[in-house]
Amino acid sequence: MTLYTKDHEWIRIDGNMATIGISQYAQAQLGDVVYVELPETGKAIDKGKEAAVVESVKAASEVYAPIAGTVFEVNAALTDNPALVNEDPEGEGWFVRLHVPQGTDTGDLMDEATYKAFLETL
């Protein structure tokens, strides 16, 4: 199941592995993505802290970790083809995979229906 933050990150948790990216709405707001700065593997990231930086033609934006974890893998495909974030933000355009503790609380994250309702309020 995909969960979302109010800052438009998404997270998909599978056991103790969590994949993070930005939502379709976020990529549309950014416009053409031209650069993604990814963290080094092994880096510990606290919840709500910077996990990556995404740069569009006009601006740089931080991508925050929806939950705490340790960087296990980054999406190296984004280095050569940052436009993947625009083309498939919630699939091939993922940013990082975190190793997260089992049973991490995700109670403050939104499911897809709740996130869609949230977008309607913006």
Added chain:
Amino acid sequence: MSTEQSVDSRESLATLPLVTPLHDRHVALGARMVPFAGYAMPVQYPAGIIAEHKWTREHAGLFDVSHMGQAALIGPDHATTAAALEALIPADILNLGLGRQRYSQLLTDDGGCIDDLMVQRGPDAADDGRLGLVVNAGRKSVDYAHIAARLPGNVRLETYPERALLALQGPEAEAVMVRLGAASAAGMAFMAVGTATLAGIAVEVTRSGYTGEDGYEISVPAGDAGVLWDALLADPSVKPIGLGARDSLRLEGGLCLYGHELDETVSPVEAGLVWSIQKRRREGGGFPGFARIRAEIADGPKRVRVGLLPEGRAPAREGTAITTPDGRPVGIVTSGGFGPSLNAPVAMGFVEPAFAMPGTELALIVRGKPLAARVAALPFVPNRFKR
């Protein structure tokens, strides 16, 4: 995700009272509207900034620049009006020919730039004594107050908020103008000023723009702007282009943007605009800040505008510190982003003159880390003005 830096984030759309006459058309085209200089303006259409940028370089892009200030100085004869304006700007306006436009700067007493602007002398000798002005949207009120307070009694400032301004830019712009009935536009040289009938509408045209491409700026009464916009967009060479691509085009074109490369502390010499101060004015002066500008031309300024090409893919944004490779601060980035035609990050900034030679290796401090960059000659993309 949070937008860390955006030129637009200081303003809010909700409180914006100003729209251009083409606002409803932008919205209907699916533009993303953002606050800019007090106006709601299209930053991009659904095609996106990169596609819009490339379209302009390859075909013809249509820009709504109606937020810019259109005005005129009106006096008894050309010499009188030119003298009044020459007291405020360093360009030679006395010798500006009929049907010609010149780029210049309104200067503070210390030689800083209050604004940059276009000065136009119409093609009709019957309009002798009238000089058209086009100023930046965000500086309109400052400029108009500055100018009005310094005019002699026999020269007055008129402003034209009821006129819209369109820019048609790109290698196919001339053919579009001809197809829409303005055959005379084909014969205009770069920076020529004329009138034309375009899609059946009487317009004022200059062969100029701010993209580094050949093209036209077209002044039209607000009431006719929508019809003209639609007629231009109906041409297969033309697509609508937002402010995002306007910015990336002018950055690749090495052109200054007020509030970035220019402000009241920056002199035209520092900004690399000495070419816009004609010989008669450089020698004779008679404009604000002449002492500083003369000294900077003779001895060199303390800082100069340069182009910067970062290594790798990371853009360096406005405000980024520029250092030597060993970390000594030597300047600051004033515009930075991604150049779609270069398919690489590009920036402009100011550095100490000793580090301004193209090829000089420098570092840009991006998110705390030095990013290798080198000074590059401007423009990044060769200008294709109609000479």
